[in-house]
Amino acid sequence: MIFSPSLSFHRSLTLKPTNYYYYNSGAVTACLNVEVRVSGSSQNTSSLQEKKSAEIIADEKKFIVGTYARAPLVLSSGKGCKLYDVEGREYLDLTSGIAVNALGHGDPAWVRAVTEQADVLTHVSNVYYSIPQVELAKRLVASSFADRVFFCNSGTEATEAAIKFARKFQRFSNPDSKEPPYEFLAFTNCFHGRTMGALALTSKEHYRSPFQPVMPGVTFLEYGDTQAAVEAIESGKVAAVFVEPIQGEGGIYSATKEFLQSLRTACDTSGCLLVYDEVQCGLGRTGYLWAHESYGVFPDIMTLAKPLAGGLPIGAVLVTERVASAISYGDHGSTFAGNPLVCSAGIAVLDKISNPTFLASVCEKGVYFKDLLVQKLGGDSHVKEIRGLGLIIGVELDVSASPLVEACQKSGLLVLTAGKGNVVRIVPPLIISKQELELAAEILVKCLPVLDQASNK
């Protein structure tokens, strides 16, 4: 079977195969190289795109600080759920840039919002008022547990703001106390960000150890260990508990309702704050607008980022009025945060995603895809479990997932890993079609045998 390029996109397509590979016992090695000339606007950037992958990769290794072990793929354009590399090869995107491109690439409403606002007003700082941030805040408040919003520029900045709000809240609420609660609880396999506060809350020790001493006062407990968490919260030393309703980086582990409910109750009793990190699992990813809606357990603070502005850097912290009352002028700030351009993009994204029909579709596609994966992959001896909710799905293997990810890439399918590298993480654009999901499942199945050929990492 030759993986044929889609003919449904508006680009001039010259079928000029340069290389043929062949399928061999089910392992997909066939690849039709197609020269795709990306239309219109990119002609101005064609000088950039003529460079071949190898040159670009060599340049990255020379000019960029080496923090990322990247896949050997230079992406240069995208449309919907399709991405294209500099050689014009097409890929089906099940990564959405790590759960960022929820509306896919080049969503027309998003492009229109960005293009229009960029010509009106991009940035004025928070010394002044501007409308889009207020409009976006109103929508976020209207659609959630929260009463107020603080904007920032990323998920890690959202965590940092939540840390500050929690500590200020406790000082404000315990004015006569010599030692108001200032500590934090976080859980094993969690991920909250890479800046020094968020980093202190992130469980992977090797993320933290080269940079010690980080922010003090963090205790890690086992994700899902209700008893340990309740005991720790009831000690009265904890300002806030940070928990992801579904752990993304950690391996697509979902909390149980009982666990979240117990955290909620313990927090209510002890004055501790409950913070949900929905940077990855929020904003429609689960088929609910907020992941926690599926549990019916509500937080005091929620952090968001990734898909909120369709790819532009943004973060947001949603808080209750109780928490907000503790925050005063000057406590926190950001120059860029809440700027009109990014917030206009955010409005376009949130309006789409929060539509009940849209969410129902994510839900349905999620169930369909998970079933399909169970059906097609479940029998393979390396596949331990397929889990997730909506369109955040993990396929846990008993070996490293890297060979499978690489084989998929060669076959035109992009997926991620998670956990200890043994979980295939699938977080496609929420607009992905059933047809595309079926294609993805096919490719995954065909690539599975590569796991037998590679030795364990």
Next chain:
Amino acid sequence: LLLVLELSSISAPDSNQKGFLQEKRSAEIIADEKKFIVGTYARAPLVLSSGRGCKLYDVEGREYLDLTSGIAVNSLGHGDPDWLRAVTQQADVLTHVSNIYYSVPQIELAKRLVASSFADRAFFCNSGTEATEAAIKFARKFQRFSHPDSKEPPIEFIAFTNCFHGRTMGALALTSKEYYRSPFEPVMPGVTFLEYGNTQAAVEAIKSGKFAAVFVEPIQGEGGIYSATKEFLQSLRAACDSSDCLLVYDEVQCGLGRTGHLWAHEAYDVYPDIMTLAKPLAGGLPIGAVLVTERVATAINYGDHGSTFAGNPLVCSAGIVVLDKISKPEFLADVSEKGWYFKALLVEKLGGNSHVKEVRGLGLIIGIELDISASPLVDACRECGILVLTAGKGNVVRIVPPLIISKEDLEIAADVLTNCLPALDNQVGNK
């Protein structure tokens, strides 16, 4: 005698498409902000809805001359055509893929930054505070990497009085204003504050061998527009060289052409190991960057740090346009010249006023130090259609206009400032 520029019924450009949003009056919008936004900002009572060049327009259509550039962000002014074209085009091609994959614009931007600076490599992030956080991490990792056998490699930091490096927990630990930090203690440990400009104290501290890095702004922006002396920076450099401490320049505000040099430190000819940038780099889109030498970069491995959004094609395409413009020698020479002109004009027109202590700065980062709170002057200027900022203890007028501002606009600004000075005598008490 207050000169009031009545600019009635000026129709803001391109506002028709956003008509329904802009019909709301200021009061409604301000009320909404107070209701739906966490109250961290004490904002000026001004709702801005559009801009062009150095002009901003509020929702009622009043025009303002912008000497704030969104706190030194909008260096090319509002709606620069080349920036707009780059953003519009790239938004339709590719916005974000994450750093799991390679993409071209971030590499192109990195190459330009490297070519035009002391640095060998760039790390991208999303803001100035994130740039500080990355610099903190790079410095500590460098020291651990350079002292593999040491039980206690140098992990502490020096920062200076009146400094500002950001609001997230690491950057916050480096930021001197105590009341910025105290509600959030304990922050990241290991920071010592020394007096900005106190060479002896700094050199002694660095030579103790405990410090991973020194963070210094060549020109302190938030702190009050205080410039380092060459001697101070030179001494820091020499002390760092002797003791393997790293020298980090925070040029988030004073870098990228603001001083008339591409990098503020070029005016001093003293080079850092690490430099943080942000604000103007992508013309208003959120971006940060950390420029490092190869020596520092060698210590950094895969997985040490990261960011989902950072280096994305859309923001970096904007950055390329901005950097290409700002780094042109003619552009920089023009900033330099306008800076001299404006400062001389301010000295001439304001210098005689009893409240004006000093007019200082370099290029188009200028401070007017008063002996009282600057707020009444800022408010009066706003009412007359000029936007300026404050700095320091609130007694410094901070002027950081778009770098494209014309001499004509600078003359208008100087006139309005002069005419508004009497507002300082009308107010009772300092803030």
